[in-house]
Amino acid sequence: MTRTVIERLGHLGDGVGPGPVFAPRTLPGEVVEGELDGSRISVPRIVTPSDRRIAPACRHYRSCGGCALQHADGGFVAAWKQNIVERALAAQGIAATFRPMAISPPRSRRRATFSGRRTKKGALVGFHAPGSDTITPVLDCNLVTPQLSAALPMLTALTMVGAARKGELALTVTETRTGLDVAVTGGKTLNQTQTAALVTSMAGAGVARLSWDGEIVAQQAEPLVNFAGFDVPMPPGAFLQATVEGEAALRSAMRDCIGASTSVIDLFAGCGTFALPLCESKPVHAVEADGTMLDALDQGWRRAGGLHMLSTERRDLFRNPLLPDELDRFDAIVIDPPRAGAQAQMAQIAKSEVPVIAAISCNPVTFAVDAKMLIQAGYRLDWVQVVDQFRWSPHVELVARLIKDHIAR
Incomplete structure (x- = not known):
């Protein structure tokens, strides 16, 4: 068991103590302890908390790696x-x-890339756990817009149809003015039946376009983004x-x-x-x-x-x-x-x-x-x-x- 005092935050948001020793989700001035793996305490226990520490807003925070700094107050961040x-x-x-x-x-990210993987009983879609390839479902994420959160059941259905048994999908979802633009990479090669199943999966979910490894599978509306009052048709995967x-x-x-x-x-x-x-x-x-x-x-x-x-x-x-x-x-x-x-x-x-x-x-x-x-x-x-x-x-x-x-x- 190693005990250390956090002196500062590194550029990735991890606390840094003498040595250096790195401890995620800690703050300057905190005394922390835990098992040292190389130079990192992966699961630190907070012995003496900082007065800048707050309760994370999201119930998924401990198991999800999507956010690194919800434990600190806004002024500190x-x-x-x-x-x-x-x-x-x-x-x-x-x-x-x-x-x-x-x-x-909060809840303003209009674009996010979720990870999707098939399981024995269905599929998981969410963000990776901290420092892990484990996927954490985030049904009420505090980061993304409500429209993106509402898309998770549809993304799960897409994953069940299109993910290889041992593969992982990257599902990039963008909220546009005309609906969701969903761009999937890492999927298996689709046959006609699977393509039809994907189209069925997106029905009623407000999807404007679905592309699969760069190819458009279905488009119900042209995805439009608005730049200060001007509509622009968004290419699949374009930066926003x-x-x-x-x-x-x-x-x-x-x-x-x-x-x-x-x-x-x-x-x-x-x-x-x-x-x-x-x-x-x-x-x-x-x-x-x-x-x-x-x-x-x-x-x-x-x-x-x-x-x-x-x-x-x-x-x-x-x-x-x-x-x-x-x-x-x-x-x-x-x-x-x-x-x-x-x-x-x-x-x-x-x-x-x-x-x-x-x-x-x-x-x-x-x-x-x-x-x-x-x-x-x-x-x-x-x-x-x-x-x-x-x-x-x-x-x-x-x-x-x-x-x-x-x-x-």
Whole structure:
């Protein structure tokens, strides 16, 4: 039996004691004990609790690995998430001014990936238990929207039909304006009878579309997502911000970044989360590597009608970043890269004379590296806003405004 005092939380939300010793779901200042497996106490007993500890809101919390931080009060979690960004920036020698954090409410995740596995008596659908491949059913999840929770019986029926005996399905469910978009991967090859059974399983469950390992099995309605009043047809598996509230916060901060800019280039534009609403007031050039997402954006723009010009470009910005002379045609850049960051593209932005950048990131570490490159080239980090749309998880997103003072308007 090992006893330790938790000194801080690591980047995955685990408590860290001297050694280091890691203990999940603990808080700084707590005395904990348990059996040590390598450097980890997998099932810590809280000897002396922190005054920031609260009772988890969800009855599944102990057995489900979907959330890591329901045992801490909201003020602690918010401060810890902002500190993650502060420490990432400090590691690159950067200080920042922070705007107030935006936090999505409970039961607001409109997109989630559930795991499904057949059993001898039926099937299980839910999230994995902490550090385990055991699936925990989550019939009244505090994280996802009520519509996603209500889909669990239908997902269980799909699993019974389409999961291999020893395999596991990944069931990605997205709530759209016209119904649920269900994308399943890891299933067995379907025959005609099984396909018909899947269609029967989704009847009455509000499913707009079902795709199976990339192939559309059934579509009752076109899945439409709404970006600030503009409907866009969603391709199967396309990226979408996790919550409506988080998306709105990111978009609002982005607008504050670019201000009165008159021409914008949107890099890693996706289906148009930022580009399409911006077309209300200014022309936008959207760049994205995925052609299906660009097509969806173009369709959304054409359906809306009456917007400013939208031009699109399919381009791999990792292998073929835009060059300074291409960027300098615009007076603002919106860039929302994946978790790996956008080092190649940022290197070219650093050489440009674009006066203002709205940088959106889901990885503070790669953002800090990219920001340092821009700052060394003459940009200034004006402010940062943390957006927490992955409530109770260690995941952090942010929007940052970077400007060149001598040319920014």
